[in-house]
Amino acid sequence: MSANLYPYQFESRKVRAEFFRLLPISLFVVAFGTAFGLAASQEGLSPFQSILMSAAMFAGASQFAAVDMWGAEVSLLPLMAVVFAINSRHLLMGASLYPMLRDVSPGRRYALLLLLTDANWAVSAQEYQSGRRNLEVIIGGGLVLWMAWILGTSVGVFFGGLLQNPKAFGLDMVLGCFLLSMALGGNKSPRVLVAWLVAGAGSLAAWKWLPPNSHVVVGALAGGVVGLFWADRSDK
Amino acid sequence: MTIETTSAGVLALIAIMALVTLVTRFGGVFVMSFVRINPRVESFINTMASSVLIAIIVPMAVAGDLGALAALAATGMTMLVLKKPLPAIAMGLVAAALVRYVI
Numbered sequence: 001m002s003a004n005l006y007p008y009q010f011e012s013r014k015v016r017a018e019f020f021r022l023l024p025i026s027l028f029v030v031a032f033g034t035a036f037g038l039a040a041s042q043e044g045l046s047p048f049q050s051i052l053m054s055a056a057m058f059a060g061a062s063q064f065a066a067v068d069m070w071g072a073e074v075s076l077l078p079l080m081a082v083v084f085a086i087n088s089r090h091l092l093m094g095a096s097l098y099p100m101l102r103d104v105s106p107g108r109r110y111a112l113l114l115l116l117t118d119a120n121w122a123v124s125a126q127e128y129q130s131g132r133r134n135l136e137v138i139i140g141g142g143l144v145l146w147m148a149w150i151l152g153t154s155v156g157v158f159f160g161g162l163l164q165n166p167k168a169f170g171l172d173m174v175l176g177c178f179l180l181s182m183a184l185g186g187n188k189s190p191r192v193l194v195a196w197l198v199a200g201a202g203s204l205a206a207w208k209w210l211p212p213n214s215h216v217v218v219g220a221l222a223g224g225v226v227g228l229f230w231a232d233r234s235d236k
Numbered sequence: 237m238t239i240e241t242t243s244a245g246v247l248a249l250i251a252i253m254a255l256v257t258l259v260t261r262f263g264g265v266f267v268m269s270f271v272r273i274n275p276r277v278e279s280f281i282n283t284m285a286s287s288v289l290i291a292i293i294v295p296m297a298v299a300g301d302l303g304a305l306a307a308l309a310a311t312g313m314t315m316l317v318l319k320k321p322l323p324a325i326a327m328g329l330v331a332a333a334l335v336r337y338v339i
Binding site: 024025028044045046049052053056057058059062066070071072073074075076077079080083084087088089090091092093094095096097098099101102109110113114116118122125128129167168169170171172173174176177178179180181182183184185186191192195196198199200202203204207215216217218219220221222223224225226227228230231 | 238241249254258260262263264265269275276278280283291293295297298311315322329330331333
C-alpha cells in the first residue's frame with residue numbers, strides 16, 4: 001500500500017494556516033521584489049522578462065547577481081556558475097528535509113521542492129529540530145512567498161521609482177534578520193552552539209579565501225561535521 | 237560562450253538559470269535518497285541545517301555596513317527578550333534605517 005510506504009499526511013487546513021502565517025514576512029518580500037524589478041528594468045529587461053525570471057527562478061539573491069552581469073551579451077558559463085553557487089544552499093536545505101520528505105511520494109516530494117526557499121525552509125527546519133514535522137509550511141508558506149516575489153517584481157518594473165533606495169529603509173536586511181530570528185528561536189544545546197562557532201568561522205574563512213559565494217555551503221558543512229562526531233542522544 | 241540579450245536570447249537565459257536553480261532545489265534530496273539514514277547521518281544533517289543560518293548571517297554582518305550590524309544586533313536582542321520573530325525583524329529594519337539616516 002502506498003499509504004504505508006509514504007505515511008506523511010498533508011493537512012490542507014495546515015497548508016492554509018501556514019500561508020497566512022508567512023503573509024507578514026511576505027510583505028517585506030514584496031518590497032525586496034520591488035527592488036529587484038527596478039534593478040532588472042534598469043539593466044534593460046522588459047517587464048515581461050523580469051516577471052518571468054522571478055516566477056521561474058524564485059531565488060532573489062541569485063537574480064540580483066544575474067542582472068548585475070547583464071549587458072548586450074551575457075557570458076553563459078560565468079552566469080551559470082554564479083547562479084549555481086548562490087543557490088547551492090538549496091542542496092543542503094533540501095537534504096536537511098529528507099527525513100521528512102522520504103515519507104512523501106516522489107511526485108509530491110519534488111513538486112513541493114519547487115517552492116523551497118530560505119524563509120519557509122527555516123521555519124520547517126526549526127520546527128523539525130523541536131520534534132514537529134511541518135512540510136505544510138513549505139507549500140503554503142512557499143506559495144505566499146512566491147506570489148509576493150512576483151507581485152513585488154511587477155511593482156518594481158512598473159513603479160520602481162517609488163522605491164529608489166530600498167537600503168534606506170533597511171529592506172536589504174529582511175532576510176538576514178528573519179534567518180537570525182529563526183536561528184535564535186531554535187534549540188541551543190552546547191552541541192548546536194559549538195556547531196555555530198565552527199560554521200561561523202568556516203563561512204568567514206571561505207568568504208575571505210575561497211571563491212565568491214562558496215561561504216554558505218562551506219560554513220554549513222563545517223558545522224555539520226560537529227554533528228557527525230558529536231551525536232546528541234537527548235535530541236528528540 | 238555568450239548569448240545575445242535579444243528577446244529570444246533573454247528567454248533562453250531565463251530558462252537556463254531556472255534550470256540551474258531547479259537542480260539546486262532537487263539535487264540535495266535526490267542524493268539523499270541514496271543515503272541510508274542512521275543516527276549519525278541524521279545528527280549531521282540536523283547540525284548542518286542550523287549551521288546554514290549562521291553561515292549566511294556571519295559574513296553578512298562582517299561585510300555589511302553599520303546599518304546591517306545594527307539590524308542584526310537589534311533583531312538578536314529583541315528575539316532573545318520577546319522570542320517573537322516579527323517584532324524582532326521589525327526592530328532590525330528600524331535600526332538599519334535609523335543608523336543609515338543618521339550616518
